[in-house]
Amino acid sequence: MNSNIIAMPVVIPMLVGIITIFFYKSLKWQKIVAGLGATINLIIAFVILQETYLNGMIVLPVGAFPAPFSIVLAADVFGAIMVVLAAIVAFVTLYYSFLTIDKGRESHFYYTLFALQIMGINGAFMTGDIFNLFVFFEILLLSSYALLVLGGEPYQLQEGFKYIILNMISGVVFLIAVAVLYSVVGTLNMADIAVKVAEAPEKGLLTAVGMTFLVVFGMKGALFPMYFWLPRSYFAPPAAIAALFGALLTKVGIYATIRVFTLIFNYDAGFTHYMILLLAGFTMFLGVLGALSQMDFKRILAYHIISQVGYMVMGLGIFTPWAMVGAIFYIIHHILVKSGLFLTAGVASEVLGTTDLRKLGGMAKTNPALAWIFLILGLSLAGVPPFSGFFSKLVLIQAGMEVERWGIVFVSLIVSFLTLFSMMKIWRFAFWGTTPEGVTPLRGKAYWKLLPPAAILMVLTIVIGLNAQFFLKYITVAADQLMNPQIYIKAVLSI
Numbered sequence: 122m123n124s125n126i127i128a129m130p131v132v133i134p135m136l137v138g139i140i141t142i143f144f145y146k147s148l149k150w151q152k153i154v155a156g157l158g159a160t161i162n163l164i165i166a167f168v169i170l171q172e173t174y175l176n177g178m179i180v181l182p183v184g185a186f187p188a189p190f191s192i193v194l195a196a197d198v199f200g201a202i203m204v205v206l207a208a209i210v211a212f213v214t215l216y217y218s219f220l221t222i223d224k225g226r227e228s229h230f231y232y233t234l235f236a237l238q239i240m241g242i243n244g245a246f247m248t249g250d251i252f253n254l255f256v257f258f259e260i261l262l263l264s265s266y267a268l269l270v271l272g273g274e275p276y277q278l279q280e281g282f283k284y285i286i287l288n289m290i291s292g293v294v295f296l297i298a299v300a301v302l303y304s305v306v307g308t309l310n311m312a313d314i315a316v317k318v319a320e321a322p323e324k325g326l327l328t329a330v331g332m333t334f335l336v337v338f339g340m341k342g343a344l345f346p347m348y349f350w351l352p353r354s355y356f357a358p359p360a361a362i363a364a365l366f367g368a369l370l371t372k373v374g375i376y377a378t379i380r381v382f383t384l385i386f387n388y389d390a391g392f393t394h395y396m397i398l399l400l401a402g403f404t405m406f407l408g409v410l411g412a413l414s415q416m417d418f419k420r421i422l423a424y425h426i427i428s429q430v431g432y433m434v435m436g437l438g439i440f441t442p443w444a445m446v447g448a449i450f451y452i453i454h455h456i457l458v459k460s461g462l463f464l465t466a467g468v469a470s471e472v473l474g475t476t477d478l479r480k481l482g483g484m485a486k487t488n489p490a491l492a493w494i495f496l497i498l499g500l501s502l503a504g505v506p507p508f509s510g511f512f513s514k515l516v517l518i519q520a521g522m523e524v525e526r527w528g529i530v531f532v533s534l535i536v537s538f539l540t541l542f543s544m545m546k547i548w549r550f551a552f553w554g555t556t557p558e559g560v561t562p563l564r565g566k567a568y569w570k571l572l573p574p575a576a577i578l579m580v581l582t583i584v585i586g587l588n589a590q591f592f593l594k595y596i597t598v599a600a601d602q603l604m605n606p607q608i609y610i611k612a613v614l615s616i
Contacts, residue, residue: 124181126172127196129165130204130243133158138236148227152219155232159212162239166208170201174595178602178612180249188249188613189310195249195613198599199449203246203376206456209581210368211239213574217464218361220570221471226271226359234271238264238365245373249613251302252309254377255295258341262288265370268362269354280357287350291340298333305330312613315385315606324388331386331393335378335400342374343427344434345403352411352423360467363419367426368460372452375433379448382437383603384610390440398438402532405431409539418466418476418551421543422459425502428536429455432517435529439520445600446593447516453592454509454585458501461578465495468571469551472563478547483556485548487564490572492552494579499544501582504537509585 137158144150173179173196184191196204215235222231241261248254266288270281303309305326306317318327340347351371355363378397386393408428415421433455436448468491470476472484485492501508504515514537521530556562585592602608 124179126165127169127179127181127194127247128183130162130169130208130247131194131240133162133165134236134240134243138233138240141233141236142230145228145230148224151227151232155215155236156219158236159208159215159239162243163205163208163212166201166205169196170198170205170595173198173201174598178609180613189308189313192253193249193310193312193613194247195312195609196247197602197609197612198595199376199379199603200246202449202453202595202599203372204243206372206453207239207242207246207369209578210365210456210460211235213464213577214361214365214368214460217364217467217571217574221361221467222359223272229271231268231271234264234267235365237261238268242369242373246376249311250309251311251314252299254311255292255299258295258373258377259292261370261373262292265366269358269366271358271362274357277357280354284350284354287340291337294333295337298330298337301326301333302330310613311380311384312610315610316614318385319388327386328389328393331382332396334381334386335393335397338374338378338381339400340374342371342378342434343404343430344374344400345407345427345431348404348408348427348430351427352420355423355426356417356419360419360463360470363423364460364463364467367422367463368456371426371430372433372456375430375452378434379437379445379603383445384606387606394438394440396438397434398526398529401431401433401435401438402529403431404428404434405536406532409536409543412543413539413546416478416550418469418478418481418547419463420476421547422462422466425540425543426459428540429459429502431536432514432533435533436517436520438529439517439524439526441520441524442600442604443516443523444520445603446596447513447520449596449599450509450513450516450593453596454501454513454582457578457581457585458498458510461498461575461582462495462502464575464578465491465498468568468575469495471571472568473557473560478550480557481551482554483552484562485552487556487562488568490569490576494572494575495552496548497579498575498582499547500541501586503541503544505541507583507586509582509589512586512589 182191244257412424436444501510504510
């Protein structure tokens with residue numbers, strides 16, 4: 122297959138972003154272009170995944186020079202899985218945007234910014250160059266800044282300002298880490314960096330650089346103690362944007378952490394990965410405590426992003442093949458379920474006009490379809506069988522027990538029970554009981570149109586749970602490639 126295909130997840134949303142600018146006077150054509158782009162992107166993402174699974178990595182040197190002298194795009198199964206997940210989330214959240222985003226936001230280049238967001242996310246998953254990882258981070262962050270404050274509401278502007286400042290600081294630190302790394306190894310190609318780092322006689326400075334990357338990616342991925350910015354920032358925008366952010370933005374940071382600490386900084390796992398394991402435990406436990414303290418649908422879900430990120434890096438911290446399977450499985454599960462839950466929060470807001478649990482109630486009776494969608498997604502997030510959350514957590518717990526990491530196993534089990542408790546808290550206040558006096562729940566055609574995006578994600582968590590063995594085939598190949606970095610190095614440097 123022509124290796125140019127791995128440029129398409131970057132090129133297609135870039136073209137959508139450009140074309141929608143020219144249709145700035147026609148929201149109808151903006152929607153058509155954006156919808157068509159999202160559909161093509163989804164199809165191409167599945168093609169890339171199948172190709173990498175069957176035939177190995179796809180590598181594209183962007184320019185006339187071979188690696189490591191040219192910028193390289195590289196797709197292994199892990200990267201392809203992430204692109205597929207991004208395409209699914211983009212598709213459903215864009216559909217929900219068509220239904221719920223107000224004309225004011227749409228007329229201020231909402232679909233252009235949406236497309237550029239996906240471009241940056243896909244580029245981060247596809248790049249094989251550490252500096253261009255920084256570049257794609259900046260693209261997705263710039264678009265996220267605008268999406269976060271689009272609408273100009275005071276709370277949005279307040280939280281958007283904090284979000285921008287913190288990410289500017291992390292961007293500067295990221296750039297400094299890249300500069301120091303380049304000064305030591307003399308290359309920006311990640312495969313070539315891995316070779317040079319492995320050959321370096323003294324690794325003290327390199328370990329310091331690795332820890333700097335951990336701080337940078339930890340801030341972007343909402344790891345302890347760098348997660349403080351997330352709950353309020355993700356509460357501010359409309360549900361469609363919150364679903365996109367909650368599903369994908371932190372996962373770019375987690376993807377980068379996994380990529381760098383399996384490919385490059387893998388020589389002293391006893392220190393680096395043990396530190397990651399400690400951060401995982403604190404992240405999941407403190408995140409779930411934050412969720413338990415909230416009385417708002419969206420705020421609870423925002424804190425659970427933090428908590429669930431801990432499970433993903435738990436697999437990296439354990440750093441065995443089975444643990445990496447669990448980490449990837451959990452990323453797949455969480456991206457789909459978290460996006461679906463934010464969309465249910467959005468529908469709940471449309472139904473009763475708020476996400477404040479104290480002002481909700483009775484939706485299990487008045488809106489049973491929404492209740493079932495939330496219940497299945499919430500149980501999956503908590504790890505209840507037979508949904509995807511159960512099997513992904515089971516793999517992680519098995520991996521921890523195999524290497525006798527009893528502390529993190531215990532924390533992960535406690536956090537699962539607390540997650541279930543918080544989901545039942547939402548159920549009790551929002552879906553049980555009676556409808557608040559003086560409020561008429563949204564029903565009819567306007568209500569039913571809102572359900573398909575979350576319903577699609579609900580079906581996916583059921584399908585993945587009931588067919589875990591099938592999905593494990595792809596995930597196991599992805600984990601094997603991560604645990605054997607020579608596969609990546611050979612594929613990139615032989616081009």
